[in-house]
Amino acid sequence: xxxxxxxxxxxxxNEAEVIASTxxxxxxxxxxxxxxxxxxxxxxxxxxxxxxxxxxxxxVNLGQGAALxxxxxxxxxxGAEVLVTFDADGQHRPDDARGMIDKLQAEGLDVVLASxxxxxxxxxxxxxxxxxxxxxxxxxxxxxxxxxxxHNGLRVFTADAARKIRxxxxxxxxxxxxxxxxxxxxxxCAEYPVTILYTDYSKAKGQRMSGAFTVLxxxxxxxxxx
Amino acid sequence: xxxxxxxxxxxLAMGMYSLSQRKRSPSVxxxxxxxxxxxxxxxVAPDLATRIAHFFGVGRGADLIFYCFIVFTLLAIFNIHLxxxxxxxxxxxxxxxxxxxxxxxxxxxx
Numbered sequence: 435x436x437x438x439x440x441x442x443x444x445x446x447x448n449e450a451e452v453i454a455s456t457x458x459x460x461x462x463x464x465x466x467x468x469x470x471x472x473x474x475x476x477x478x479x480x481x482x483x484x485x486x487x488x489x490x491x492x493x494v495n496l497g498q499g500a501a502l503x504x505x506x507x508x509x510x511x512x513g514a515e516v517l518v519t520f521d522a523d524g525q526h527r528p529d530d531a532r533g534m535i536d537k538l539q540a541e542g543l544d545v546v547l548a549s550x551x552x553x554x555x556x557x558x559x560x561x562x563x564x565x566x567x568x569x570x571x572x573x574x575x576x577x578x579x580x581x582x583x584x585h586n587g588l589r590v591f592t593a594d595a596a597r598k599i600r601x602x603x604x605x606x607x608x609x610x611x612x613x614x615x616x617x618x619x620x621x622x623c624a625e626y627p628v629t630i631l632y633t634d635y636s637k638a639k640g641q642r643m644s645g646a647f648t649v650l651x652x653x654x655x656x657x658x659x660x
Numbered sequence: 661x662x663x664x665x666x667x668x669x670x671x672l673a674m675g676m677y678s679l680s681q682r683k684r685s686p687s688v689x690x691x692x693x694x695x696x697x698x699x700x701x702x703x704v705a706p707d708l709a710t711r712i713a714h715f716f717g718v719g720r721g722a723d724l725i726f727y728c729f730i731v732f733t734l735l736a737i738f739n740i741h742l743x744x745x746x747x748x749x750x751x752x753x754x755x756x757x758x759x760x761x762x763x764x765x766x767x768x769x770x
């Protein structure tokens with residue numbers, strides 16, 4: 435199989451503690467890395483650059499969705515053929531990303547989404563499991579996509595698919611927005627079982643239950659303007 | 661009465677401002693214009709407000725005006741909120757453009 439030009443897009447906000455090791459782990463794969471520093475107050479940018487990643491830094495804090503879109507724009511402008519979104523906090527495994535890229539190429543898909551529930555979620559708190567299940571149900575009802583995990587930061591897109599997905603949701607609602615757009619543009623997508631490592635670090639940086647309400651209202655309000 | 665002159669002056673000023681804004685945002689201008697016109701009517705003829713209030717099952721005209729005031733204020737806040745979100749999208753585009761222009765590539769590789 436010919437090697438495609440793979441770009442890893444990694445949004446990061448105050449991840450100085452872990453970003454070097456996350457970038458280091460990815461060096462086992464072929465591909466370039468772009469870290470989008472969402473106006474961190476620590477030296478995430480400098481560390482990421484030293485670790486060998488390209489770095490875009492937002493001049494203001496905008497949120498993870500905005501950072502993803504910036505990284506996607508950057509990678510597309512540099513001729514990316516496959517884009518992988520990858521969390522900076524080290525909860526994803528590079529082997530899973532490799533497997534997803536292979537699946538994308540082998541099956542000619544537009545998008546491959548990671549699912550921790552097809553695979554395994556090591557150390558997942560019960561409350562988070564419940565919340566993610568509810569999110570899955572909501573997605574099924576609102577988009578018709580039959581997915582098992584709707585809020586996984588690990589996704590693989592072809593360049594064409596990435597061009598069709600333009601995120602307007604700057605904050606956490608982007609996860610649902612990606613799925614809405616996949617359904618709307620009728621992109622061929624599949625899930626791939628992955629392992630998510632729930633470390634104390636990733637749990638502390640994760641989302642709270644109350645975030646679900648914010649996401650719903652963000653989605654609703656978007657319909658009212660422009 | 662002095663209060664009536666003051667209120668009418670304020671409402672007329674608001675009405676004139678809404679006229680000046682009718683090209684920029686017609687719907688808001690129309691709403692503001694209608695409210696200032698209605699306001700002048702109610703200030704000139706307070707009994708009318710009371711009769712309308714009775715029709716809707718509200719005891720006093722002043723109460724009806726107060727309730728309407730609350731609703732209009734909330735609508736105005738909602739409108740401003742939506743504008744802020746639209747502004748934020750523009751800010752995002754601007755910030756993204758800056759981030760892309762000032763992007764740094766790793767020195768040791770390639």
